[in-house]
Amino acid sequence: MPSFSGGRVTRRGFLLGGSGLAVGALAGGCTGSTSTGGSGIDTFSAVLKGSGADEDIDPGVAHLFIDEARMKALYDGLFEVDDNMRPVPRLAESGEPNADGTRWRITLRDARWHDGKKVTSADVLYTLSRVLGPAGAKPFIAATTLEHVDLSQSREVDERTVEIALRRPSFEFLTALSAYGTKIVQNGARDFANPVGTGPFRFESFRPGKELLATAYADYWDGAPTISRLRILSAENDARLTALQGGQADFADDLTPAAARTLRDAEGITVNATPNSGIYYFAMRTDRPPFDNVDVRRALMRMADREELVKVALQGQADVANDVFGKGFEYYAEDLPQHTHDPDEARYLLRKAGVSNLTIDLFTAPAATGFVEAANLFAEQASRSGVTVNVRVGSGDTYYSESLESGQLTMGQSGPLSIPNHFGSRLLTGSPQNRTGWSDPQFDALYDQALATASVDERTSLYHRMHEILHDRGGFLFWANAYWNSAASAKYRNIPTGVPNAMNWVRFDKVSL
């Protein structure tokens, strides 16, 4: 066995005291970062939730959280969203609609690709035609979010202005341009294994499920990053905690509630809890018994003791939700009365629905923190209203696919998403992710009307009416808006703390000492 018994070396001493070869390898690796004088950061290691071989670096097909972090480093989108899910121009300087919202004029920033070429309108049109065209080895993520783009009518106005035509009006189009799979790639690009982007970091190497290495791009339009070398590492829950504790990483994303508590007591580490970041729900299939009965849905909304669910399943690291999506985001209906735990009211509603001895299958899986715990706890709570909930535990790997079509009652967690996007992707007749089987002509009409409405105030009131419908009789029982815990070594400033999917989440180009 290698002997270390005699040495009382410190960690750093030990690591740097090895052979010459090791110093080189470890300077970037294990010691995290080392300052090279001034305010520069030599290497910054961020560790995010990994997903193994499924991870991708092609901006058209990448769809995991960690993929998005890499995309932020290497590429830019035309727009991104802020913490309230409002679009913020990035590679675009501005985006202006015509009067009826069917044509959008996008002006580009004066930016350059990593190979020195200028960013032009042709790049934007190429990107759109790529993600809307035939798929390669994997389907393009943005094919659904951008399906209303009419490529044949879109055109290049000049080198830095492009006009995008839509098949139907949408005053929310800029949010669609900030969605996953819309990062701008270079005109004619085919080799995405060696990406040339416009982002703050230049690609160096990538191993799926392991790490991305990238170096600072000095000519970045938003200013050169302070970090000269960025590593984005993939790891499971426990490993992210240990890596940060052991000094092998400078930043750890998506920590479990217990891990966050552990790190709060640790010296030299700052923990950030970003509210409104993980939206937990039970999804009732409104197109199947027993949830095709509106009073059964209303009863279920009264059965859930949200406070207890938050306290136990999420260890208190969340705010109680109110059966509508998007607390803290633009267009959220703040004024709706809070649904509370009321077993007697639930009993009354069930009687009203003519249902007795109700038995429900709740399909869950260890797909995210607290799922199985919440499911079991909800079963306990429902029994107070005389309802039997049988918890069925499935595989965490395939849970979202399996639960999309199957079962009566399923659960899930959604990342932050703009409210119009949430409606469009989950709640319209024929939406791609319609987990509640929700189909309401009035609701669909309100949505179309909102998208075609230029005035923000009018749109807000239309969205409010949609929220009211869902709050009263929708299929989603939203019970928690969880905090997103991330932590970083305390010596850094400007550590990104945005809600996931937003611009200031895992964006490392502004980090400084």
Added chain:
Amino acid sequence: MHARFVLRRVLIGAGQVFILLALVFGLSLLLPGDAADVQASDTFSEGQRAETRHLLGLDIAPLTRFLTWLGGVVTGDFGTSYASAEPVTEVIGGPFAVTAVLAVLTTVILLPVAGWAGFAAGLRPGSVRDRVITTVSVFFDSIPDFVLAVLLVAYVAIGLGLFPATFLGVDLPTMLTEPGYLVLPLTVMVARVAAPLVRLVRAGVINVLAEPYIEQARRLGVGRTSLLLRHVAPNALGPAMQELGRTGDGLLSGVLIVEAVFVLPGIATTLIDAIGNRDQPVILAIVLITGVVAIAVNTLIDLVGQRMVPRRVQS
């Protein structure tokens, strides 16, 4: 060794590997969902999921896929990973090297340690030496390896800061040039595997020493060393060799805990990932290689065992 016996075992071995692969493929189909479902996550529409399934070739009948893969293996093509779209050989090459290093180092440390401890304890059962060795080994045997691993990480790596806590972003050359990385994983591995071995060697030695022929040999004046090496060791080590022979399982689940806790990019983690991704080409390739190794080792151990305790000569 008899050539016929060897040939027979090789043929049986080939059959075993085939059945093993068929079983594993069947089991992997019993898991809910397929690779397309895993990749679909919560963003794909039903259409995109179907498209993924088609692009991966998962709409082809499972039997055809299995036989096609098997046909490819014969020509040296292990197929393409569903999850990463890379050739399987590329996906599993690195992890195999990492696990092999871990396994070889463990064995190198394990054999002298466990052999010595087992003998030392078994030669004088009931002595203080025996009690100390037995207690220590029983103690290590009684601590689940993940508890030991978690405690080592929490208190030795992070608390005392003596060794790196994980292998995050560390590649094989670094691992080998910086022995600090391997100390904790090897400690867990050896502690876990050594305990049963020590116990078995000890039991074997006590058993053999109680045999009348040992007493006989002693009376005849056979020297202590010769007695131990020629009479005690072969008989006492038989069962222990068997324990070592659990390579197949040892490689895959023993190493797994260590790989999981220390984030070692080894083959067990790769297998679990592949199972999670429903990535059958990778699963099959890993099982094929570990299966061939395990069956070969088991066969070898049987052959050696035959030599140590020969079957009655059949007339």
Added chain:
Amino acid sequence: MTGRRWHRALYATMVLIPVLCAVAGPALAGLAPAGRQAPFGPSTWSPFGTDRLGRDVLAAALDGGRTLLLVTAVTVLCAYAIGFTVGMTAAATERPWLEDLLMRPLDVLLCLPSLLIIMVAALRTNGSEVAIAAAVGLALVAPIARFVRMAARGVVQSPVMDALRMQGESRRYRYGRYAMRELARPVAADLGVRIGAAIYFLSSANFLGLGFDTTSTDWAVAVAANKDGLTVAPWSVFLPAALIVLLVLGLNLLWDELLADPRMLAARDAVRAARHG
């Protein structure tokens, strides 16, 4: 001798604590307040605090032993019954084809990734304890059979057996008495190993999160599920882990102690002589 007796009492106590917990625990756990408290915090009922789900750590530990003990005991006994029979037959037979027929399928079983079997069993049956026990048992059979065969071969194929046969001793005596006696010690040692193996197998599968009910109070599940809170609420991990370690450590030590006791051997020999004399 007093030292020995003292040891034995100590080891027996070590085993008794977890066993008593498992037997009487569920009733005692009922005394704890029913509601949930804040997770990984102090508890109103015991000094051990609360676990990840806000349950009292002691109450959970009292509740969580029965299934583990039952599943382990049944699994190991069944696996040993099968493995021993197969291994012994393979060792005793003089027909190579029979040995191959018995042992070669086990080689295949030995190479099957056991966690894959457990995963399939857990997911296909919604975490049924019987299915998981069967999967663990299946994984244990092959190593047991291989061990028994190797250990038995030295005995069964020994000159003594030939001598006994020539002396006209019945097959029942030769295998049932002589071979069994010879094998008792290695098999007993091995049985101890397998009990540990079964427990760790279950807990390892849980540790890796292979689809079990992660909310159960089962000790093995508790260790794995509470490990996040190791530093904030160490007892939530240490208490169930200690019970497992105590159980296995006590069993192993007691086992060795009983096997090594010359008086017991002598007594057994005396009984044997009297019966057979």
